[in-house]
Amino acid sequence: MTDELDFTFELMPLSDEEPLSLSEAMQFLRYGGVPRIRYEGVIPSRQIEGGRLSIADDGHYVLHPLYSDARLRGPHALDIAKVGGVLFGVAKDDRLDPEALENANACQDLRLARHDGAKRDFAENKARRADAVELHRQWQVLSVEFAQQFRTWESGGKVGAKPECPEEPAIPDEPMPPTPPAALDTTCLPKAWQAEKERREAALQAHLNDAARSGRLKILGVQVDDPLCLEPSPPPRQRCQISVEYFSISRDFDPDYERIHFVDSNNSAATEDYLLAALAGETMHSYSNVTLDREGLLALAAEIAPALAHTEQNATGSVAAQVATPKKRGPKPKYDWGSFDRRLQLVLDDEGAINPKIDPGPKGLTQARLEEKMTEWCESNWGTAPAESSIRDRVSAFLAKAGN
Structure with a gap:
């Protein structure tokens, strides 16, 4: 019996940004593309003001829309990757592992x-x-x-x-x-799909650490003196390249918050030991606002998931073609607008959408306050902020495109 789904995921190619965010890079390695929700159900997407994704016991994604008690059913967590994606082709039956x-x-x-x-x-x-x-x-x-x-x-x-x-x-x-x-x-006990997903996630973490350790993958981040990078926002420091020696011990890549933790956040015993050592005065660096270089990521993708090299990724060709003949690029943009847009979406998800016709939005957020928040974010993460008019134009365009 075919599942009746309220939404699916379409896989988008990597953005043209340089460097790439950690979350986008890891999504690409998992799935062979960057998942984006496409609504299939009777609820128009313009009526869904973002929401929270979770995974049900049977492995299917569930979307919890804001301001609604609805629960929208999506595809299985292991059924959204392209052929060759790291999480592709795993048995999805409900038997025990x-x-x-x-x-x-x-x-x-x-x-x-x-x-x-x-x-x-x-x-x-x-x-x-x-x-x-x-x-x-x-x-x-x-x-x-x-x-x-x-x-x-x-x-x-x-x-x-x-x-x-x-x-x-x-x-x-x-x-x-x-x-x-x-x-x-x-x-x-975990189901077979859960255990296999965890094993493949662990394998992906191992590949990232190995590539960083060997210098094949250049990684940058904002240094934080904490074994677990738990602060809500990073201090306004410059992003720097993380040395290969840092990865002599495998670190925990956390794509949900764009961070690399000094210690594995899933290992409670080790985490407790490190936290006690931190309290004793030992300095342990984690990194926030983590980014990866595009060329190194594409090379890693072709190495760990060879089938991705034969899969169409974007209009310029396959992963292998991108690695062999990198796209010609013009001058590097002054501002990372892709990261700006992603942060903007997170703020809207947390504080509510804005409809220009009924500004402020349901939670009281106004466009002026949204622009102010984004200016503060730019100064914190980039060390400077674009002109006020540039931020206003970018926010207005984003809201219009999102249907807010």
């Missing part, structure tokens, strides 16, 4: 074996305690006899050897019966 199930069964067998050993220990401890209780009962009888002997010895003028009472034997605590392990809860 066989490797996770095997490991869970092995752990359960170990728990049961330990419980059997604990039951034997419990039986032995219980028998030892019963023996100790009996010895104590016998001692109590002897102690009564000793008391009589001692009184006789004292009343007889303490003639002869003083009667000696044996030492009171100890009685161990009552042993606690072992608690049997709970039955294996298979509902908590």
Whole structure:
């Protein structure tokens, strides 16, 4: 049965920006293009003012539109890549991941074996305690006899050897019966598609670290003295190239926030160790506002997903052609307007859309305030801001294009 979807994803080619944002680069490597939502359902896209994407238990994307209780169903998380994309071609059935199930069964067998050993220990401890209780009962009888002997010895003028009472034997605590392990809860195990997605994501992280470590991929970012780059916005510092030595230990690429963490944010034990070290005064650099060079990314794509080299990426040809014959470019733009637009969309998603006919928008955001926020963002990230008129024209064009 074919799923009836409210939206799908169309894969767009890489933007012409140089350098590329981390999120766009990793989307391209995963899917062979940059996913963009295309609405298929009965709700017109102009009525959907952004929203939040999540993934349901069955692996399908779900869109939670702003200002609505609707839940729009999208394609499977592993069904949006082009042939050759890193996440392409993974089985999407709902069965349990066989490797996770095997490991869970092995752990359960170990728990049961330990419980059997604990039951034997419990039986032995219980028998030892019963023996100790009996010895104590016998001692109590002897102690009564000793008391009589001692009184006789004292009343007889303490003639002869003083009667000696044996030492009171100890009685161990009552042993606690072992608690049997709970039955294996298979509902908590990942499905096959989840586990495979995690494995491929880990492989993608490994490829990025290897390329950065070898110098094949040039990566820039704003340095932050924190093992986990958690601050909401980076300080207004200049973006710099990250040295290859930084990747001698694999780092955590975080495309959702354009960051590289010093420590793997998914490894709770390691994270705790690093945070304790940071509190002790050790300096650990993370990076925000991370970007990658386009040529290195395309070379990496052709290396780790060769089929992408035979897939049409944009009007200029395949990945292989782009690597072999890079596009001729004119002077580099003074401002990274693509990043500007992406930040603008995030602000609109967080603070509500704007309809010029009913400015301010539903959450009270006005275009003037939006322009002010974008000016602050430019100064923080670029060290300078375009002219006020340039920002106003860019924001107006963006709102008009988005149907706000």
